[in-house]
Amino acid sequence: MKSSKLSQACLLDVSGELGTEASGLLREHVETYPDGMLEYDQALLKFKQLNSLPPLQSQMDQVSLERMKQQVKQAVHDAVGQQQKAARWRSMRRWFYRSMSIASGMAAAMVIITGVYIVRQHIQAHQARVMDAENTFHEMAESQLPYRANPSIRQIRTRIDHFGSRNMFDAQSGAGSGGIMHLFNALDKIPVPGAEDGLPQTDNVQ
């Protein structure tokens, strides 16, 4: 065994840190070799010298030691208290932020849903207005057509409708010629606008 290794093993053994088996082997070795025994004794002596340093209790009175220990305990209690307080605050803050994010998420969802609903309502209202406007326009346009209020034209129109529906198939057989004559007579009775204004008469009726 190397000298340095031996001295280290001796130191471990005298300090009580060597295992039982290793300690047995070491003792066997040092008993075999006189140099080894010398090394072991040296280590034992050195370690005893270190252990001759007085313990703390013999250097300070127990009251002072206890007082200092209590101060340390108090400081630790304060620190633990502060840490717990900080942890509670962190937890509350986390809970608050979580609730706020849930609430804001819900609010955002409600805003989106409401927005979509309002837009749809608006579009539907707009479409209804457009349709109403179109209907009104058609009605107005129809009512504003020329000769619309003229009873003679209305009569002609009725007759044409009547003629068309009744004689559509009879016309080929000549059965509707009387009806056509009636129609022509009715057309002749229509006052032509512009005739009074001096405008040239149109022969579109014929």
Next chain:
Amino acid sequence: MDAQAVTVLLAQCRAGDKGAWDALVDAYWQRLYGFAWQSTKNRDLAHDLVQETFLRVVQKLERYDHRDKFDAWLFRILVNLIRDHSRSRVRRPVRSTVVDTSTGAEMTDDMAARTGQPSDPIDHQEEVQSLYAALEQLPEIDRQVLLLRHYGEMPFKDIAKMLHCPLGTVLARAHRALGKLRITMEVDHEVK
């Protein structure tokens, strides 16, 4: 305190049990204080550093890795604090004061030592004083190993773990330091 008991105690501490914290202080305070006092040679400073060590434990316990030994972790915090303090002391020397009870005058720990009046009621055996003087002459790292072993009551294996170096290195340092201590003591005896 065995590893299982420490694990249970630390779990209680994590849960915020102040009684468990008291038990932890009871278990380790004296070892930490003894080491800090011998390292700094200043009673008040040692007290502050040990208190700071426990406060760091309160802060960092959540991040403590159970694979590491708690003793080693605790002493590593203290050793780092002592090292940081000695670095800052190089920049800005700070001396603690003690009151001379006979005159009422304040004096530093060093002055008290020179005048023969120690700052604390320690054993006045000459041999002990010589031993302390011999310890002071050791290199910082060697002295640290011996103090951790004696006042920290740490096994060499844990010291090695704490200092992040092989067990052989720690044993070699201890062996060398103890050798120097012995030589210094012998020379001292011869001189006297």
